[in-house]
Amino acid sequence: MENRIRELRKAAGLRQEDLARLVGVRRETIGNLEKGRYNPSLVLAWNIAKVFGVPIEEVFPVPPD
Secondary structure, three states: OOOOHHHHHHHOOOOHHHHHHHHOOOHHHHHHHHOOOOOOOHHHHHHHHHHHOOOHHHHOOOOOO
């Protein structure tokens, strides 16, 4: 699943550790999400989007059919 977590995190001046703390996961989880190795639960995706103040689809763009 494509995502913009790294881009949004860096623009917000957050480290992986900071974002992990804000959404209640381990830093490794954020790293794996950024590398596309892990797909988040809906709750985690919602919490990440909430930290950045954007809709979920801005963090996890839906590819066109």
